[in-house]
Amino acid sequence: MNCSEADVLINALLDGELDAGHASDVEAHVASCHDCADKLASLRAVRVAMASAGLKEMAPAALRDRIERALPAASASPAGAPASIARRAAPWRLNRRVFAGGFAVGTALSAAVAATLLVAVVRDDRDQKIASEVVSAHLRSLQPGHLTDVETSDQHTVKPWFNGKLDVAPPVIDLTAEGFTLIGGRLDDIDGETAAALVYRRRHHVINLFVARHPGGEHARGGSEIHHGFNVRHWTDGGLDFWAVSDINAGELDEFCKKFTAAAHPAPSS
Amino acid sequence: MLDRTQQISAASWKAERDIMSADADPDRARRFRDAALPHLDDVYTLAHYLMRNQADAEDAVQECYLRALRHFDSYRGPEIKPWLLAILRNVCKTEFARQSERPVAIERSDDHAPVEPPAWQEAQSSPEVELLRRHDAETIRRLIAALPPQFREAIVLRDINNLSYRQIAEVADLPVGTVMSRLARARSMLRAAWNAEEEPKP
Ligand SMILES: [Zn+2]
Numbered sequence: 001m002n003c004s005e006a007d008v009l010i011n012a013l014l015d016g017e018l019d020a021g022h023a024s025d026v027e028a029h030v031a032s033c034h035d036c037a038d039k040l041a042s043l044r045a046v047r048v049a050m051a052s053a054g055l056k057e058m059a060p061a062a063l064r065d066r067i068e069r070a071l072p073a074a075s076a077s078p079a080g081a082p083a084s085i086a087r088r089a090a091p092w093r094l095n096r097r098v099f100a101g102g103f104a105v106g107t108a109l110s111a112a113v114a115a116t117l118l119v120a121v122v123r124d125d126r127d128q129k130i131a132s133e134v135v136s137a138h139l140r141s142l143q144p145g146h147l148t149d150v151e152t153s154d155q156h157t158v159k160p161w162f163n164g165k166l167d168v169a170p171p172v173i174d175l176t177a178e179g180f181t182l183i184g185g186r187l188d189d190i191d192g193e194t195a196a197a198l199v200y201r202r203r204h205h206v207i208n209l210f211v212a213r214h215p216g217g218e219h220a221r222g223g224s225e226i227h228h229g230f231n232v233r234h235w236t237d238g239g240l241d242f243w244a245v246s247d248i249n250a251g252e253l254d255e256f257c258k259k260f261t262a263a264a265h266p267a268p269s270s
Numbered sequence: 271m272l273d274r275t276q277q278i279s280a281a282s283w284k285a286e287r288d289i290m291s292a293d294a295d296p297d298r299a300r301r302f303r304d305a306a307l308p309h310l311d312d313v314y315t316l317a318h319y320l321m322r323n324q325a326d327a328e329d330a331v332q333e334c335y336l337r338a339l340r341h342f343d344s345y346r347g348p349e350i351k352p353w354l355l356a357i358l359r360n361v362c363k364t365e366f367a368r369q370s371e372r373p374v375a376i377e378r379s380d381d382h383a384p385v386e387p388p389a390w391q392e393a394q395s396s397p398e399v400e401l402l403r404r405h406d407a408e409t410i411r412r413l414i415a416a417l418p419p420q421f422r423e424a425i426v427l428r429d430i431n432n433l434s435y436r437q438i439a440e441v442a443d444l445p446v447g448t449v450m451s452r453l454a455r456a457r458s459m460l461r462a463a464w465n466a467e468e469e470p471k472p
Contacts, residue, residue, distance in 0.1 A: 007454065008451055008454050010454075011450065011453055011457065012435070012450055012455040015428065016434070017434065017450075020443060033432065033470045042461060043457055043461070046457055046460060046464075047429060049406075049410065050410060050429045051428070051429070053406070053407045053410045053411075054407065055315075055414070055429075055430045056311065056312075056315050056430050056431075057311065057314050057315040057318045057319075058311050059310045059311050059313075059314035059330065059331065060314075060324070064307075064310060064330065066332060066333045067307070067310070067331070067332055068303075068307070068333070070335070070336060071299055071303055071335075071339065073300065084368075085381050094289065116356050139360070147332055154432075200429065
């Protein structure tokens with residue numbers, strides 16, 4: 001990745017709009033490029049400043065009243081909720097220091113670069129909804145007695161257990177030697193579909209790896225994000241969607257995902 | 271000015287009359303209220319930054335809601351907010367086009383006069399800090415208002431209305447890649463303009 005590509009993608013990274021693969025590409029570039037690291041810090045500062053400036057407007061109460069009156073139901077149900085009288089947003093708090101530092105005035109951005117790169121890398125809104133479902137399923141699994149339906153560290157026991165329960169055969173991979181112990185599996189529900197949940201343990205942390213059939217016809221999706229303090233990773237491989245969720249740190253979860261996918265493709269060539 | 275006011279009032283009045291006559295279904299109107307009114311602040315915010323004065327912004331929002339109700343039957347999307355914002359955007363574009371046809375354009379450069387915050391705000395701050403903060407908030411608003419429309423729109427939708435890239439693409443009827451490059455450019459311009467404010471070259 002060069003600086004021109006990174007220039008556009010840094011914004012998407014900051015907005016949480018990049019899939020996992022491109023996010024790590026940009027992060028790798030930023031880690032090795034002083035200019036782009038400065039730019040990321042500077043853009044982050046601009047965003048913080050804007051967020052703290054209270055720029056969102058409240059519709060004037062008179063306008064709200066006018067619109068409500070213009071809607072037929074307003075007269076039909078006079079007991080309806082009164083127009084909420086909005087007060088201006090909280091006093092804004094900009095720390096002037098956030099604007100310290102800088103990047104080049106009038107940074108040249110290539111629209112062509114953006115157009116060709118981004119269509120494929122920006123994630124779906126659907127992913128955000130699913131990510132929150134994945135975290136909910138993870139939280140449910142942590143309730144007493146809910147973690148596993150089949151409890152064993154033997155991958156050859158877990159894999160056949162899913163037979164007939166799902167329309168897909170999830171890869172079940174023991175990663176004990178890699179520091180992630182398979183402790184079992186269960187059936188769960190993601191986005192209205194039955195999914196396999198493979199349960200791993202890292203020290204005292206639980207990792208749920210959800211596997212479901214990838215809906216056909218869509219571009220390969222992927223993502224990396226934090227929901228309610230849990231790290232979530234999503235990738236698509238061999239017609240299956242994978243979501244890994246845990247409270248272990250992002251680096252360890254990335255390591256888990258890499259080890260899992262590497263083990264799922266045991267014969268790497270070139 | 272009179273001419274403009276009359277046109278807007280006439281348009282709004284006609285729209286209201288259309289609704290009253292065409293909308294015999296109170297359930298439909300109630301569904302519209304429940305779905306659309308929670309987004310009024312977001313719609314008004316975009317109108318505020320696009321029109322850059324309160325009277326025009328209010329007119330645009332009202333027209334947006336009237337149009338949205340009229341076309342509520344054709345609304346099929348999963349999310350109503352981008353749909354409403356797209357209508358608002360079209361209302362504003364139409365209004366800009368209409369204004370530019372008139373021989374004398376309204377001077378807008380001073381429309382964004384800062385509003386003094388109430389005295390009770392930030393009472394714990396020192397006057398110097400308070401002055402600095404107020405100055406900075408006003409500066410950001412002014413710099414956003416000074417961005418060219420397509421960049422202003424991108425930054426308002428993303429950084430103030432918190433839309434995703436795909437939602438912005440839907441609102442502005444653009445490819446996601448274009449949204450991305452506009453947003454990146456808008457932030458660069460904003461940052462550069464701020465730097466120019468802070469350290470004027472001799
Ligand atoms: Zn670079």
